[in-house]
Amino acid sequence: MIQVDQALHIIQENSFKMRAVKLKVNKALGFVLAETVFSPINMPPFRQSAMDGYAFVQGEDEYYKVIGGIQAGSHSDPHLQENEAIRIFTGAYVPNHADTVVMQEHVKREEDLITIEKMPQKGANIRAKGEQVEKGALVLEKDTVLSPAAIGYLACLGIIDVLVYQQPKVAILVTGSELIEPGKKLKKGKIFESNSVMLQAALISIGIRKTKVFRVKDKLKSTKKAIKKLLSNFDVILISGGISVGDYDFVKEALVKNDVEELFYKINQKPGKPLFFGKKGEKLVFALPGNPASSLTSFYVYVLPALKKRMGFEEIHQTEILRKSNATIQNPNGKTLFLKGLYDGTHVTVLESQSSAMLNTFAIANCLVVVPYDTTQIRKNQFVRLLPLN
Numbered sequence: 001m002i003q004v005d006q007a008l009h010i011i012q013e014n015s016f017k018m019r020a021v022k023l024k025v026n027k028a029l030g031f032v033l034a035e036t037v038f039s040p041i042n043m044p045p046f047r048q049s050a051m052d053g054y055a056f057v058q059g060e061d062e063y064y065k066v067i068g069g070i071q072a073g074s075h076s077d078p079h080l081q082e083n084e085a086i087r088i089f090t091g092a093y094v095p096n097h098a099d100t101v102v103m104q105e106h107v108k109r110e111e112d113l114i115t116i117e118k119m120p121q122k123g124a125n126i127r128a129k130g131e132q133v134e135k136g137a138l139v140l141e142k143d144t145v146l147s148p149a150a151i152g153y154l155a156c157l158g159i160i161d162v163l164v165y166q167q168p169k170v171a172i173l174v175t176g177s178e179l180i181e182p183g184k185k186l187k188k189g190k191i192f193e194s195n196s197v198m199l200q201a202a203l204i205s206i207g208i209r210k211t212k213v214f215r216v217k218d219k220l221k222s223t224k225k226a227i228k229k230l231l232s233n234f235d236v237i238l239i240s241g242g243i244s245v246g247d248y249d250f251v252k253e254a255l256v257k258n259d260v261e262e263l264f265y266k267i268n269q270k271p272g273k274p275l276f277f278g279k280k281g282e283k284l285v286f287a288l289p290g291n292p293a294s295s296l297t298s299f300y301v302y303v304l305p306a307l308k309k310r311m312g313f314e315e316i317h318q319t320e321i322l323r324k325s326n327a328t329i330q331n332p333n334g335k336t337l338f339l340k341g342l343y344d345g346t347h348v349t350v351l352e353s354q355s356s357a358m359l360n361t362f363a364i365a366n367c368l369v370v371v372p373y374d375t376t377q378i379r380k381n382q383f384v385r386l387l388p389l390n
Helices: 004-014 148-156 195-204 220-233 251-257 292-311
Strands: 020-024 053-056 063-070 084-088 100-103 107-110 113-116 138-140 161-165 170-175 211-216 236-240 261-265 276-280 283-288 321-325 336-343 347-350 367-371 383-388
Touching (some): 004 276, 004 292, 053 063, 138 148, 170 195, 195 292, 211 220, 220 236, 236 292, 251 276, 251 283, 292 336, 336 383, 347 367
Parallel strands (some): 236 283
Antiparallel strands (some): 020 161, 053 084, 276 283
């Protein structure tokens, strides 16, 4: 049995980035860049009006004759004489001889004559060629996570393909003869299976949608067969239940028979002590506790960093924050505790009903309160570490 920090270190050392693939920009949201991107063009590619108004050559007069108009998307380059202006719209090409654009709100127009009532500074309201980014300049660095704004930025430069780290295909294997799917009739001795739905939702929250759920009864032969199949078709396998030491817990034996290398088994923590992490080649396997709260806690603390490492993220661990405890927390058994809590700007409250089998408080918690194994007590108003869940 190992400590939490040891387990996290082992996961980081044995999780490798997926291979890089070309992806259409409009399909790359949430992916991580596997290359640095440089601009293929100047942006804007020409001098561009920042306002609806009038382009002119600034002089001493306030009166200008309007000789035409330029809308966005057209290209017209009239030679403006002294005291001449041209009607122009936001995003439109600014004629080479114009040096200023005046907002239409600051102009009084009578037929083809305008009076500038509030003269702007010379050069006002014109976006220079390459003002946002020049051709050949850095656009986005390698390892950038592609947000909606980043997607838009790439698209406005005409970039349609990017090299990103492939997202892992994840299988969820649910074990347990007592489990039935929600929606079916609940017979005596059976319970509704929720871990697969919960884990799929957790995966979607970090952008992983290539998931598939499989189910197996508590039998060694069928468990071994299922794991063998999943190792051939998926990058990461999450197994729910069957990893403890009961008479019908066959997962660990089935993993050994499939030549999965054990990297650790059992962590000195509560909840979630019977947690297995192993690999076969670059395929990762997490055998999670069957109790729902233990399973979800283990996902946030251990599975999430491994998946983010595989996806190409540089920062893979949850960012910890500190808050003052609203009550004394006891830890008499020398285990690292992960307690469901609610925090605000200054304090955190540990919720009641910390049972590993129950999700009722997990459903309203916004953090896990972390009590180290070598801390026997956290006093009221003493700072405690939190892992935010939002």
